Amino acid sequence: MVTSDVSLKQLERTARKLRRHIVKMLAIAGSGHPGGSLSAIDILTALFFGNVMRYNPQNPRWEDRDRFILSKGHAVPALYAVLAEAGFIPEEWLWQLRKIDTPMQGHPSVKDLPAVEASTGSLGQGLSIGLGMALAARIDGKPYRVYVMIGDGESEEGQVWEAAMAASHFHAGNLTAILDYNHYQLDGAIGEIMSIEPVVSKWEAFGWAVREIDGHDMKQILDALHWARETREQPSIIVAHTVKGKGVSFMEGNNEFHGKAPTQSELEQALAELAD
Amino acid sequence: MARPLGEATREAYGKALAELGRENPNIVVLDGDLSKSTMTKYFAQEFPGRFFNVGIAEANMVGVAAGLAAAGKVAFASSFACFVMCKGFDQLRLAVAYSDNNVKIVGTHGGISIGEDGVSQMGHEDIGLALSLPGFVVMVPADGAQTRAAVRAAAEHIGPVYIRVGRPKAPIVYENGCPDFQIGKAIMLRDGRDVTLIANGLMVAAALDAAEMLEQDGVSARVLDMHTVRPLDEEAVEKAARETGAIVVAEEHLLHTGLASQVAMAVARLHPVPMRYVGLTQYAESGAPDALMRKYGLTGENIAREALEIVRSRASSVV
Numbered sequence: 001m002v003t004s005d006v007s008l009k010q011l012e013r014t015a016r017k018l019r020r021h022i023v024k025m026l027a028i029a030g031s032g033h034p035g036g037s038l039s040a041i042d043i044l045t046a047l048f049f050g051n052v053m054r055y056n057p058q059n060p061r062w063e064d065r066d067r068f069i070l071s072k073g074h075a076v077p078a079l080y081a082v083l084a085e086a087g088f089i090p091e092e093w094l095w096q097l098r099k100i101d102t103p104m105q106g107h108p109s110v111k112d113l114p115a116v117e118a119s120t121g122s123l124g125q126g127l128s129i130g131l132g133m134a135l136a137a138r139i140d141g142k143p144y145r146v147y148v149m150i151g152d153g154e155s156e157e158g159q160v161w162e163a164a165m166a167a168s169h170f171h172a173g174n175l176t177a178i179l180d181y182n183h184y185q186l187d188g189a190i191g192e193i194m195s196i197e198p199v200v201s202k203w204e205a206f207g208w209a210v211r212e213i214d215g216h217d218m219k220q221i222l223d224a225l226h227w228a229r230e231t232r233e234q235p236s237i238i239v240a241h242t243v244k245g246k247g248v249s250f251m252e253g254n255n256e257f258h259g260k261a262p263t264q265s266e267l268e269q270a271l272a273e274l275a276d
Numbered sequence: 277m278a279r280p281l282g283e284a285t286r287e288a289y290g291k292a293l294a295e296l297g298r299e300n301p302n303i304v305v306l307d308g309d310l311s312k313s314t315m316t317k318y319f320a321q322e323f324p325g326r327f328f329n330v331g332i333a334e335a336n337m338v339g340v341a342a343g344l345a346a347a348g349k350v351a352f353a354s355s356f357a358c359f360v361m362c363k364g365f366d367q368l369r370l371a372v373a374y375s376d377n378n379v380k381i382v383g384t385h386g387g388i389s390i391g392e393d394g395v396s397q398m399g400h401e402d403i404g405l406a407l408s409l410p411g412f413v414v415m416v417p418a419d420g421a422q423t424r425a426a427v428r429a430a431a432e433h434i435g436p437v438y439i440r441v442g443r444p445k446a447p448i449v450y451e452n453g454c455p456d457f458q459i460g461k462a463i464m465l466r467d468g469r470d471v472t473l474i475a476n477g478l479m480v481a482a483a484l485d486a487a488e489m490l491e492q493d494g495v496s497a498r499v500l501d502m503h504t505v506r507p508l509d510e511e512a513v514e515k516a517a518r519e520t521g522a523i524v525v526a527e528e529h530l531l532h533t534g535l536a537s538q539v540a541m542a543v544a545r546l547h548p549v550p551m552r553y554v555g556l557t558q559y560a561e562s563g564a565p566d567a568l569m570r571k572y573g574l575t576g577e578n579i580a581r582e583a584l585e586i587v588r589s590r591a592s593s594v595v
């Protein structure tokens with residue numbers, strides 16, 4: 001269970017520690033996606049350690065748990081980092097990321113880790129799965145909420161909007177999406193490859209309650225997550241403006257680090273910048 | 277025995293596409309936010325007016341390609357093999373295969389040799405999906421030189437084509453290019469009497485390695501590069517069955533829907549002989565490419581072992 005008295009400072013400290021884990025596990029793996037992991041980690045930290053989600057590391061499949069789906073599955077280092085911090089997996093496992101004969105798959109895999117809620121990595125699928133879980137909660141009279149993080153590039157997939165339409169049609173008030181709006185996809189800037197604007201009015205038009213925040217401001221993140229928990233009549237989305245590679249100077253806004261692991265010397269510099 | 281590594285087949289694809297673009301103004305190219313990985317970036321840099329990056333939207337990409345083709349263009353569309361085939365499948369079925377539109381799908385990062393990214397990004401079933409669509413020519417080139425030839429042949433062929441290429445550098449099979457390349461015509465890389473090894477993609481180099489190992493054991497193996505899975509070169513398959521009496525098929529794909537099943541159907545109909553298969557039977561996992569190829573049995577050693585067993589069991593049954 002999560003602790004009740006958490007200060008913003010503590011959360012920011014945890015996020016910094018998890019950033020160190022992210023760059024370290026990627027450097028050891030020698031491949032993977034730093035940019036989108038670092039843009040997402042403040043939000044994941046708030047979700048798991050900011051008294052938002054209810055879960056039980058001793059019983060990852062506890063029926064009443066809140067669910068979190070990382071639809072932008074390539075940011076799995078961020079997910080593994082919070083799962084280790086929460087006690088779902090041992091910290092040593094982080095250094096096995098992407099290695100053969102381990103459960104630490106390069107994208108989230110339900111078959112390999114019980115704490116993973118959905119296998120993702122083919123972009124666009126998570127919100128539909130989350131909607132299914134949210135509808136099941138309603139049928140079963142369960143109190144849980146489903147959180148799904150999607151990417152801005154990922155939002156170009158048609159399935160995201162099919163899920164968006166269905167979620168409001170079915171009044172899935174227990175479904176919350178979080179858009180990691182870091183303004184880059186694989187080939188370049190979102191605005192140049194395929195614009196998703198005006199994104200707030202799109203979600204509003206699809207019947208969702210929308211709140212825009214700075215996705216690196218812990219107070220704004222927590223406020224928005226608590227707002228989402230209180231939003232029960234319609235699905236809610238937090239449009240989080242973020243910086244790809246946030247926290248490591250040479251990765252920030254540098255899309256080269258979308259899918260490239262840091263070298264040993266880059267790791268050392270990153271760890272120095274992220275020191276407590 | 278290790279063959280020198282040449283360019284990745286996806287790299288050869290990207291270069292070939294740019295070359296074709298210079299020769300033929302009618303060629304257009306689409307990608308789904310992976311142009312730096314599929315290597316359509318070379319075409320994009322040279323011909324921005326004929327390149328469309330549709331974003332992460334593979335179904336839309338295939339549909340738009342079909343429209344471009346219907347309006348007279350030769351449309352190449354690329355993403356990872358799994359994404360374009362799986363996400364674009366209904367569009368490939370109705371707007372491309374059933375409509376016989378002149379669309380060329382090139383799926384990169386086929387097979388498990390992509391390595392660390394893991395199953396969600398690997399093409400395990402892309403060839404099977406392409407084969408399930410009537411009218412699709414399906415090719416899996418072995419190295420860079422053959423990829424260039426296959427891409428060129430695809431552009432000349434009128435009708436739907438699927439080409440699967442890979443991520444890693446590919447061992448060189450064709451040192452002097454592949455000038456005699458013809459869709460549907462297998463290439464005999466080595467003649468032999470006792471068994472035929474039929475392979476495509478990265479498994480061609482592995483089959484050549486296997487043939488060398490078998491030679492040490494006194495077994496003479498024929499090696500057929502079956503770069504085209506459909507139309508299958510049935511003549512070469514029948515000849516192999518008649519003349520060598522045993523066949524091993526090797527592919528970096530699920531066996532039940534790929535080259536192995538196509539060859540098995542032909543052998544069963546034309547000239548039944550004992551067969552063995554080297555390929556995938558399940559989803560793989562994350563890991564270093566070479567380690568994965570070993571763990572999932574996609575090696576020359578494994579092909580040689582299967583061939584040896586089949587040849588020995590035939591010898592003992594004759595006695």
Ligand SMILES: Cc1ncc(C[n+]2csc(CCOP(=O)(O)OP(=O)(O)O)c2C)c(N)n1
Nearest residue numbers: 036121122123151152153154184185186309
């Ligand atoms: C269906 C699908 N198409 C393509 C890819 C390859 N791919 C992996 S990450 C990525 C870009 C994702 O951009 P975004 O959603 O903005 O993620 P972030 O910026 O947070 O890393 C692409 C195209 C994929 N994983 N799935």
Ligand SMILES: [Mg+2]
Nearest residue numbers: 152153182184
């Ligand atoms: Mg992004």
